[in-house]
Amino acid sequence: MQAITVNYKAGAVKFARQLLGRRPADEDMARLAGALDGAIVIVSVKKKKGWLYLVVDDPARFEVSETSVRRDERGDLYAYIHEVRTAVGRRGQGLGLQAFRRQVAGARALGVKRFELFAAGDPADTSDNGYYTWARFGFNAPLREIEQRALPSELSEAKDLNEIMLQRIVR
Numbered sequence: 001m002q003a004i005t006v007n008y009k010a011g012a013v014k015f016a017r018q019l020l021g022r023r024p025a026d027e028d029m030a031r032l033a034g035a036l037d038g039a040i041v042i043v044s045v046k047k048k049k050g051w052l053y054l055v056v057d058d059p060a061r062f063e064v065s066e067t068s069v070r071r072d073e074r075g076d077l078y079a080y081i082h083e084v085r086t087a088v089g090r091r092g093q094g095l096g097l098q099a100f101r102r103q104v105a106g107a108r109a110l111g112v113k114r115f116e117l118f119a120a121g122d123p124a125d126t127s128d129n130g131y132y133t134w135a136r137f138g139f140n141a142p143l144r145e146i147e148q149r150a151l152p153s154e155l156s157e158a159k160d161l162n163e164i165m166l167q168r169i170v171r
Helices: 012-020 026-033 095-110 130-136 145-150 161-170
Strands: 005-008 040-046 051-057 062-071 077-086 114-117 125-129
Touching: 005 012, 005 026, 012 040, 012 051, 012 062, 026 040, 026 051, 026 062, 026 095, 062 095, 077 095, 095 114, 125 130, 130 161
Parallel strands: 005 040, 077 114
Antiparallel strands: 040 051, 051 062, 062 077
């Protein structure tokens, strides 16, 4: 097992301490970032937005992996996954799930209550499959009326993405 390096940019340690209520252990920050063994995590601050920003530098496995930690209007901590894209030639090997499992462990350790993201994709482009992959990891979203109307008749009762996924699996 190779160590994960965590590099803090100027002001990031202080901001992390303010946001999280304590200085986080490097291991917890690496996990929250979704870093796999041997990766580098760069922690910076998006001060105007109130975000602690985590970037995983691991080009052999991920083209991009970026997450921020924030507080919502109630003051609860949550993580927003900005983008995760597995490196060409590494897709379909379960790296995304491995990274997300680590993120969940890091979230628990740091008191993060939930994850949010915007999952996009195109069924014709397998490199852009967030709409499918994140749903398989347990994420969900309500369907808008226009999306419900566009569904085939056998899926017309679905109200959210997970219902579509479940109906596809059951068949």
